[in-house]
Amino acid sequence: MRTINRFILLFIISIVFLSGCWSSTDIEHLSMIIGVGIDVGQVERNQTTDQDELLEVTYQVANITETTSSLENSEQSGKPYKNYVETGNSILKTAYDVNYKTPNPFFSQHQQLIVISSELAQQTSLQELLDHFKRNPESRASSMVMISDGMARDVLESDDPTDIPALLITGIADHAKSARILKPITLAKLFSKLNTNTSFLLQNVVKEEDEVKLMGAGVINGDTLTLMGFLNDEEIHGVTWLTASTDEGIVLVTDEEEHAIVYEVLSLKSDITPTLKNNKLTFNVEIESEGWISEVFDVSDKITKEEQLKKLEELIKKDAEHDIEKTLKKLQEEFQVDAIGFGEYVRINYPTYWNEHKDNWDEIFSETAIEYDVKISVVDYGMKFDE
């Protein structure tokens, strides 16, 4: 009896310990996807396969052997990343196809960036493009989503042997202290926008003369969830003024003698109040900013004297109002969508009105009058003290 019992015990222990490891893969046997780029499928390059290959997906995989290990021969080796390109009509299918070419299975939990080319975004709804990332429990909800005015695969290329482009881009987006770059939009934040069919802005990333640049933003139409067009840097700055989305940034103005003066924003507040009168909606935006003068290209430096202060503030205010005006004009007249979240304030302040009109909000927005008032106060002149 005892021996039988012992055998059973041994059997159980071996079941538990030996049959485990189903899900285990040692870390070095994984191909870490850092970034994904999605382009329109190049049909003519793929004559061998079916015509309906809509997508061309670029997978940026960290090529780790050459980045960290064996420091002594890192110079002679190749790039720290490797891009795999595959066409197909779904994201997952391309992932499976491209996996035939890689030594290790793909691993997307370190994916930091999704870049969608403008061409594709104009044709296809983002809802469809990002559906896989929503369903897949492995995908990282904190990865950033960006639009590229150009080819996404170009953005994910770099000549610099030390950079991984996807990490470079997310790094810039994370640290950039600029009023001309949008706050990064992650997958998790995007889901709610896609669900509610809200129009919104997506950071644009382009490749210019072998350099990756974050400039401008794509405007996504809430109804179709496709790209409508782009806002440029100045217009982004206008968005920043209106929504006070960041406390960082500088304003460069020139006085009448063409001297450049830099105003560095210390604080930025905007108060957006919708008013509903006779079923007619108006917005009033109060923008207040404090900042200091941190650079002046003028020998006499008379601009930083107390008596000139009003003039200086006026200059900056003009610049801001110029940006805002341009932005609003573009959004209201050209695109006719509310991509900067003014609807949110209507939802909060006039919930019943919002419920009635939320489906054609973009139309209403484009016809709504938006009053804005900018108050600039220069509180300091930097670490320079003149008597």
Place this chain on the structure above:
Amino acid sequence: MRKSQHGMITPTQATILIINYTLSVGILTLPRMAANEVGTPDVWMALLISSLVPLAMAFVIITLNKRYPNQTFYQYSGLIVGKFLGLFIGLVITLFFITDTIFAVRMMAEVVEIYLLEETPITILIVIVLWLSLYLVVGGITSIARVSQIIFPLTILTFVVVALMSLGLFELNHLRPVLGEGIRPIFKIKSMALSTLGVEIILIIQAFMTDQHKAKKVIFLGVLVPTVIYLLTLVMVIGALSIDGIKNLTFPTVILIQSFEFPELFFERYDSVFLIIWTMQIFTTLSISFYLASLGLSQLFNKDIKPFMYGLLPIIFILSMAPKNLYQLSWLGDMIANVAFVLFGIVPCLLLLISFIRGKVQ
């Protein structure tokens, strides 16, 4: 003062048992269910109102228990409604706890399967957890209470840490407007009242308590603490992802935790850490129901409890494999909650009434 008598629990332990039993699958799914049912950012108010339901139920239950001190419901239900009907009610409650165990263990295995161990067969996960649970329940209610006491602070700590970490994503606008669509939405409390149910186990565990006069405090804290934790979950999830953002996410809380990163700390992502703590939490839930089911059988048939524990093990395992997918499983969860409402809300009321009438007759 504190007697380490076998099979007895202190009021603190009873409170923690109730809290642990209440906090289960709802942590992951409640935000979605609430968002779909209420539809406005006022869900948190609805939650507060809904917490009155279990509180009221618990008051009826402890009033009933007070009439039969030191007896579990299984033992005294026969005294009220007669032996046969008492046995029937007892068996239904036992069946409820068995189903509850099945739901908890399967849900746990599903979540572990999705987020932690993709390729491991679900059967293995369930078997391992059931063995662990058996090892625990064989030790009786004292062991379960003590293990709950270990897990409870870990849960609270994790929750506070997660809440603090997600503050960076929190946007107050997502919780506004307050009462934008009037007062009506905050009374759509069905799903929330059902998720926050759990205090009903006082029906049985009160008999094991050392200071039974403290039952009121026990149920009050037993409802308050889970409500606060659920409230925190709701506010954090909705504040970060907005009502509309979570409506079609299976586990919105996990998405919330996946959306922030703190690479400067040792981990970059915290969803697995959170899910591990949640797994521990649900382990106590399923162990409590497992124990209460075996206790029911043993007290109804007046036999030793251990054979029932061993016997229930394969049954629970087989039945836990019955649901085919997450949808069927969620349906089972809804059913359990509905049945719980009838079983622990209405039946005790009736029994209390009968007991009053009978008491007067005698």
Place this chain on the structure above:
Amino acid sequence: MPSFETIKSFLPEMYIYGIALITLFVPLVISKLYYLSIKDPSKQSDWVDETSSFLSYDFEENVSLVKEELGDSSDMVLRTFQLGDENLKTALIFLKDIVDIEMINNNILQPLMTDSPYNDLQDYMDQIKNGLLPVSEMYETDCVKTISINMLQGNAVLLFQGTDHAFILKTPKSKTRSLEEPVTETLVRGPRLGFNEDIGENIALLRKAGVNTDLRLISSQVGSRFNKEVVISFVEGIADPTLVESVKRKIQNIMIDNVPESGIIEQLIEDQPLSFFPQVQNTERPDKVIAAMAEGRVAILLDGTPFALIVPVTLSMFLQSPEDYYHRSISATLNRWLRYIAAFLTVFSTPLYIAFVSFHQGLLPTQLAMSIIGAREGMPFSIIIEALIMEVAIEILREAGLRLPKPIGQAVGIVGGLVIGEAAVEAGIVSPATVIVVALSAIASFSLPQYSMSTSLRMIRFLAMFLSASFGLFGVLVFFLFFCIHLVKLNSFNTPYLSPAIPYSTSDWKDLLVRMPIKMMNKRPKFLRPKNSIRKQ
């Protein structure tokens, strides 16, 4: 019938039933095996208590009885002589190597032989009792067993013709080493004194360390063949009487032929011999024993070993050191935290590393993941094998260092740790990250104050590693829950093993995670159920 079809569709496949059977039988078999292995000792009735014989009035027979009892050993001295005018036959028996010959000559033989005014047997025996012999302790007995035990302890036996009583005279020569600082429990601050192998000396140390009228010592004998003295020590008025009773009962129930060391007693009196965790504390430090007794615990001392046992014990006590109380509260608290962290790292660092690297790679920061991949590129073994190689190597090194003389032991440590580790990394057999993690867990385990606990933790770490390699974090969770349940069920002399943490005993938490200033610790730990709980006014 559609409803039947629906039900049928929910029935699981056949193999599920097979697994269900396994699910049922595995715990059944394990519990059966468990109960077989800890069979009730009282059922083993083939134990015979040897009945003892008694002395008679026949002198020759008495002498031969005593001789037989000790098997006529070569070291036994039987000195027979005749006293007085009536030539009263007298025998002095002792074992020559363990008695003080000087004392026997001067204090026993000399008074007896030279100035003994013998006339009447009864009168003479009274004289002996009342001060003829200048010996500090003297007993009368008629039990041969008692005589033999006393002789073994170094006492001399005096037999007279015509009486059935023998005198036992205390004449032992103590053969002990000098008092030294305990090697296993060195402190920066605290008394530099440890027990040694002589129980008399140990009791003296206890008496000196805690001058207290309430200190009680209860002596008894253990070991049926190789007899040893065991002393239960506690403070009357503090220790819970039921605790003292249960210790006494357990010591009396010990039925074993030989007790070479207190470790045997420890294993015989603990509740759960199959547990991974020690349920009795051992120490070489008198101050620790006194401190334990002042909290209401009971100490057990055994002759022939410097290790005293303390019961009951809890997990937190194994992570505390007497120094916690000698240093100031803040630094003591920090040190205590350090030890808790070390205990955590001992058990969990390697399993968590395995889980993260082979299951949950997404949790690691991207940069860290990359550097680990870089370091592990081209490694021949899977991570669990790699970790096992290193763990086993370190365990062997530890064992080797223990056995060797001190200077060589250190050399082995250096050679093993540095050379082998470095070479293994250079050769590409193990990755540097693994070496770091394993070394960290080894060092953490050495920083624990109690050797028995650190061994336990190191052993369960292997279990955690296997589980972690099979199921990742879930495996670690299973491990954690398993040991939570195990520890929660574990009792040491009716005290929950995890108390005062679990079950919550809030008033005792001032000495758990933090060590509050002595000024605030007014009461004795409640979970030990002291009779008198006021420590300080």
